[in-house]
């Protein structure tokens with residue numbers, strides 16, 4: 001059985017062309033990610049490279065091989081830059097560019113040699129250029145998007161394919177001479193090496209989609225200013241915790257936090273400083289919480305903390321700790337002036353005997369918060385059972 005190399009070249013050329021068009025359309029329409037541009041360049045460069053290899057019958061073979069090799073090396077370099085950018089958010093280190101420059105010497109040196117030596121040297125150079133992105137994709141990119149594993153895996157196949165081709169051309173030079181009938185081995189090494197590269201580029205596109213999807217999911221559930229859960233997610237998580245606590249017959253707790261006189265902060269120091277205060281407050285609260293606690297921003301300067309298994313004593317301690325943490329946090333105005341803010345907290349412990357809907361429970365804690373405000377602010381008030389049967393206007397100071 002023979003694998004006809006020009007046919008393989010044509011298939012690869014078409015594969016990279018299709019992917020290039022797909023990347024171009026995707027990048028300009030639905031996924032405007034800068035990191036996809038170098039992958040697109042990999043496609044155009046590889047197409048050009050395979051085009052030169054195909055043109056060997058119409059131009060001096062050594063020149064066609066050299067131009068093809070240069071185009072492929074340019075594409076591989078672009079892809080390396082894309083992998084580094086995607087995984088490490090930076091370009092490859094300076095040593096990589098030095099390596100790239102040094103690799104030009106053996107390629108130019110092999111120009112006058114026979115076909116087997118040219119193939120051997122070119123494949124070794126491409127394998128060496130692909131080692132850094134393969135390492136980065138496997139070592140650092142493996143735990144990123146699941147699709148990025150395709151990139152790491154197929155880059156491995158590419159490097160191994162290239163090394164196999166290097167050795168094969170070395171051991172069986174007769175199979176790699178210009179104008180030689182293609183051997184099965186030569187065809188297979190070629191297929192492994194470059195199909196792997198095409199697979200990596202596809203994997204990269206999938207990983208970019210996955211990253212955008214993750215980001216959108218995050219944006220849909222997180223408050224952009226403070227990094228806490230947003231209103232909808234907090235409510236959903238609260239309903240879930242409430243239901244779970246009831247089923248397991250355990251108490252759960254809810255804290256409603258509202259910054260005191262926050263309007264004055266905005267009026268005195270400006271809205272950007274107000275935003276900064278909200279971020280600092282969120283950070284201070286987060287430092288008091290466990291990973292299993294839920295912390296959300298209900299809107300404006302109002303936050304909620306859900307303790308899925310919080311009892312009365314523990315929640316009181318935590319609420320007081322949060323209150324003092326906020327009180328002690330140094331806030332800074334634009335001019336460097338240090339000031340402090342305080343918070344009022346309404347606390348509700350929902351025992352298994354209480355059957356409340358999520359809205360009733362939130363409203364209950366809200367009444368305790370209202371009382372904390374009307375009793376002078378900067379304090380924690382625990383919701384009493386009698387508050388369940390009053391309206392907020394009826395809650396005494």
Ligand SMILES: Nc1nc2c(ncn2[C@@H]2O[C@H](COP(=O)(O)OP(=O)(O)OP(=O)(O)O)[C@@H](O)[C@H]2O)c(=O)[nH]1
Nearest residue numbers: 258259260261262263264266271272274275300301
């Ligand atoms: N900087 C900033 N301010 C916000 C944001 N959301 C709401 N606010 C402001 O928060 C203030 C809330 O004011 P009020 O509801 O009167 O409450 P307060 O001044 O904290 O008074 P008390 O709650 O009664 O202690 C308003 O001035 C809002 O403009 C935000 O995202 N950033």
